[in-house]
Amino acid sequence: MKKFFSGYVNSFKGLRKEVWYLALITFVNRAGTMVIPFLTKYLNEDLNLSYGQVGWVMVFFGIGSLLGSYLGGKISDKIGFYKVMVISLFLSGILFITLQYIRSFEALCVAILVLMTVADMFRPAMYVSLKTYSKPENRTRSLTLVRLAINLGFALGPALGGLIIVTLGYGGLFWIDGLTCMVAILLFTRLVKEKKTTEEEVDPLVGVSKAKQHIFKDTPFWIQWIISFLITVAFFQLFSTMPLYHKKVYNLSEFHTGLLLAFNGFLVFLFEMPLVSWFGKQKRDITRLLTLSMLFFIPSFAILYYEGWVGILILSVLLMSFGEMFAFPNSNVFVMHRSPKGVEGIYMGYYTMSFSMAHIVSTKFGMTMIDWFGYKANWMIMAAICVLGLFFAIYLEKLIKREKEIA
Numbered sequence: 001m002k003k004f005f006s007g008y009v010n011s012f013k014g015l016r017k018e019v020w021y022l023a024l025i026t027f028v029n030r031a032g033t034m035v036i037p038f039l040t041k042y043l044n045e046d047l048n049l050s051y052g053q054v055g056w057v058m059v060f061f062g063i064g065s066l067l068g069s070y071l072g073g074k075i076s077d078k079i080g081f082y083k084v085m086v087i088s089l090f091l092s093g094i095l096f097i098t099l100q101y102i103r104s105f106e107a108l109c110v111a112i113l114v115l116m117t118v119a120d121m122f123r124p125a126m127y128v129s130l131k132t133y134s135k136p137e138n139r140t141r142s143l144t145l146v147r148l149a150i151n152l153g154f155a156l157g158p159a160l161g162g163l164i165i166v167t168l169g170y171g172g173l174f175w176i177d178g179l180t181c182m183v184a185i186l187l188f189t190r191l192v193k194e195k196k197t198t199e200e201e202v203d204p205l206v207g208v209s210k211a212k213q214h215i216f217k218d219t220p221f222w223i224q225w226i227i228s229f230l231i232t233v234a235f236f237q238l239f240s241t242m243p244l245y246h247k248k249v250y251n252l253s254e255f256h257t258g259l260l261l262a263f264n265g266f267l268v269f270l271f272e273m274p275l276v277s278w279f280g281k282q283k284r285d286i287t288r289l290l291t292l293s294m295l296f297f298i299p300s301f302a303i304l305y306y307e308g309w310v311g312i313l314i315l316s317v318l319l320m321s322f323g324e325m326f327a328f329p330n331s332n333v334f335v336m337h338r339s340p341k342g343v344e345g346i347y348m349g350y351y352t353m354s355f356s357m358a359h360i361v362s363t364k365f366g367m368t369m370i371d372w373f374g375y376k377a378n379w380m381i382m383a384a385i386c387v388l389g390l391f392f393a394i395y396l397e398k399l400i401k402r403e404k405e406i407a
Helices: 002-011 017-032 038-046 051-079 081-099 107-120 124-135 137-191 219-238 241-250 256-281 286-305 313-338 346-371 375-406
Strands: none
Touching: 017 124, 017 137, 051 081, 051 107, 051 124, 051 286, 051 346, 081 107, 081 124, 081 137, 081 346, 124 137, 124 313, 124 346, 137 256, 137 313, 219 241, 219 286, 219 313, 219 346, 219 375, 241 346, 241 375, 256 313, 256 375, 286 313, 286 375, 313 346, 346 375
């Protein structure tokens, strides 16, 4: 145990202070967006919108996320990631506070669209900042640290949000959401100084990045984009259809579902950084790790076909958590290292759009499959999606190998 703890601590060493500051700021920002988990409940119960209207508001939520991801990357290449992050945080704070005063359905659709466009400009800009502030050999670990901050923020945010709603109501929640964005701005501008990348660095593990190559001609990037989209469509089932499955099939309470989700977060928190650190020292091919992730995701859904023993749910979360640890840090770093100098924002913008697209598709698709064919069919379809992702990952390995041979 002592050896594991020592290794765990050592896996965080060697990261630049700016990366730690970015992780802190990201934690504050993610914990601050505590209104998001309660948004549908607020729209339906407090504003008396119908389920159909709530659905449309969430469609605009997804569209705004797509636009924000694209614009955040595009503008980062024009004016720099630093300014985009500051603008996004500042305007998000104002928009969160303003949202509580908007009551009509039409105005809410527009407001949510604008809010998510501005808020999600932060993500690609933040990824570009990691490429700038972290050493090439530490980028995977730097990204993993920020992912830990995001996970902790998401874990803490809903708990705080529920407490605030009970004590101060939704008005207090919107105010605190907005103010936390302002705190994140203050921390960011005080702790992190603007810096620009001065050299072009290419990681041999992700292939050859050509400075003059247009993103739409970068086939390996788009293969990886498809892999990320497929993984995320499947993974998001953990937060959308699976809680319903726990209740309908196993009669689990919200508390037990919360424990299963907490189990996922605990595993990621405990093992992701040591795994990333170990594979980094081994200099394992990133595309091989993406392939390995699919070998965890596929059985995590396939075993759900067998019902009756609650331990299956625990095993499923266990497999999915390790699939997540192999997939998400490495897919981020693949894009980060592959993006040529001067268009990092475009690459990260298009990459984060894969998550936005998956967010829109995953819940609606999963719910429709369950409604038409039942839960078992949905799990088999998700397993098939991961099998498709496996074939794309193997193809990506071959493409990168061919690139390195030609170079």
